[in-house]
Amino acid sequence: MEAADWASLSDEQLLERRISKLGLLLEDSAVQPLVRQLYEELAAKGLTFFPPCHIGDEWFVPVGIPAIFVPFFLVHDRLRALEKTMMLEVEGGTREWFMKLIRHEAAHAYAYAYRLPKKKKWQQYFGRTSRDQTPDVYHPHPFSRSFVVNLDDWYAQSHPDEDFAETFAVWLTPELDWRTRYAGWNALQKLEYVDELMRSLADKPPIHAPEYRASDYDCLNLKLKTYYARKRKLYEDTYPDFYDADLRELFNAPPGPGRITAAVYLRRRRRRLLNSVCQWTNEKKFRVNKLLSRLIDRCDQLDLCVLNDDPQQDFRVTSFITTLVMNYLFTGKFKRTK
Numbered sequence: 456m457e458a459a460d461w462a463s464l465s466d467e468q469l470l471e472r473r474i475s476k477l478g479l480l481l482e483d484s485a486v487q488p489l490v491r492q493l494y495e496e497l498a499a500k501g502l503t504f505f506p507p508c509h510i511g512d513e514w515f516v517p518v519g520i521p522a523i524f525v526p527f528f529l530v531h532d533r534l535r536a537l538e539k540t541m542m543l544e545v546e547g548g549t550r551e552w553f554m555k556l557i558r559h560e561a562a563h564a565y566a567y568a569y570r571l572p573k574k575k576k577w578q579q580y581f582g583r584t585s586r587d588q589t590p591d592v593y594h595p596h597p598f599s600r601s602f603v604v605n606l607d608d609w610y611a612q613s614h615p616d617e618d619f620a621e622t623f624a625v626w627l628t629p630e631l632d633w634r635t636r637y638a639g640w641n642a643l644q645k646l647e648y649v650d651e652l653m654r655s656l657a658d659k660p661p662i663h664a665p666e667y668r669a670s671d672y673d674c675l676n677l678k679l680k681t682y683y684a685r686k687r688k689l690y691e692d693t694y695p696d697f698y699d700a701d702l703r704e705l706f707n708a709p710p711g712p713g714r715i716t717a718a719v720y721l722r723r724r725r726r727r728l729l730n731s732v733c734q735w736t737n738e739k740k741f742r743v744n745k746l747l748s749r750l751i752d753r754c755d756q757l758d759l760c761v762l763n764d765d766p767q768q769d770f771r772v773t774s775f776i777t778t779l780v781m782n783y784l785f786t787g788k789f790k791r792t793k
Contacts, residue, residue: 462533469537470680474527475673477534479510484530489550493557496627501657506564508557509669512682514547516560517672521568521661523560527675529553541683542690543729543740555605555624562623563616568661571652572616580648581622582615600640603633607737622649690741698753698779705775706759715763717754721747724769731773736780743780750776 461472481487494505504521511524528538529547538545547553571577572584595609602611602618603625611621622645625633637643706717721728725747732743761768 462531466537466540469533470683471678473678474512474675474682475677477527477531479527479530481508481510481525481530485532486525486529486553489553489557490525492554493561496558496629497561499629500627500653502653503658504565504568504656504661506561506568510673510675512674514556514560515672516563516567517667519567520665520667520672521564521663522667522669523557523564524669524672525557537679542686543744554628558624558627559606559620561627562620565623565656566616566619568663569656569659570663571619574652576648577619577652578615580645581619584615600637601642603637603640603642603646618645619649622646623653626650626653687741690739690745698750699757701775702750702754702757702759705771706754706761708760708762713763714760717759717761718751720761720763720768721751721754721772724772727769728773728776732776732780735777738780743776746776746780 461469461477464472481490490508497503497505506516506521506523508523508525510527510530513524513526515524516522517524526547528534528545535545535548539548547556566572572581578584595612597609599609599612602609603622604611605621605624605628611618622642625631625637626646626649633646634643637646702717706720708714725744729740729743729747732738733740736743
């Protein structure tokens with residue numbers, strides 16, 4: 456079968472294909488114009504280093520290598536559709552989301568290309584860094600004005616490198632008046648420093664440009680089914696088992712007409728509840744969907760019921776699940792993959 460023919464395969468057939476054999480290229484893909492937009496934004500700031508972009512298994516910049524890897528599933532519409540089926544959302548799937556992510560990754564590339572974390576002033580604003588990866592566990596303060604907000608989950612608060620990357624991404628965003636947006640914030644001082652720092656790099660080539668092979672970092676020599684088995688397992692965190700008392704209070708319809716099982720109710724409203732909770736928590740849809748599955752199973756086991764025509768029920772259930780997710784996020788299991 457020719458590489459171009461795999462787009463017509465069913466999900467089951469496609470999952471059997473090896474990613475590295477799909478013949479994916481950034482050139483002439485929907486991603487390429489967005490990469491060009493990044494380069495144009497950098498050029499508009501007087502910067503002349505344009506980080507090379509490659510296809511990888513996720514968004515990342517290899518440690519010490521000033522290059523950006525873009526997830527393979529963004530390169531082709533068929534793979535975007537499979538990603539949404541398997542994970543319920545596509546990270547970077549919209550133009551705005553993609554640009555937020557690639558500006559963030561460009562910052563990491565610049566940090567390596569110009570050895571920025573070694574600068575004393577950089578350390579004064581962002582802290583001392585290391586080769587340690589961004590931690591899986593961190594405790595963000597949502598109302599802090601010491602950090603900019605670009606990506607979800609208050610990601611700037613997770614690590615000095617991410618603080619710089621998020622600040623750089625906000626600074627680079629066209630038509631964003633960051634001085635007005637962050638007026639009165641401590642984060643404004645970081646933005647002013649990044650502005651000063653990048654002006655000093657205008658027209659200057661990188662001081663660190665190691666040779667590398669993209670194939671050493673892409674991790675794509677595996678079947679799609681293996682890739683998604685690993686990815687889904689990563690997001691299948693076990694939520695704390697303290698639902699029962701809350702569920703009994705939430706779904707306590709007395710015997711009689713006009714009631715349905717709580718499990719049936721949750722299944723009927725699953726999509727609406729999923730969208731609402733994810734909107735308010737910024738949690739991954741896959742994780743919230745797994746939580747909903749556990750709640751449905753538990754309601755079945757407890758034989759709980761709810762009135763079918765209670766107009767306040769959706770609000771109560773959404774509030775409960777949102778609270779459950781937020782409690783989970785802020786109890787030391789704030790997972791990140793980048």
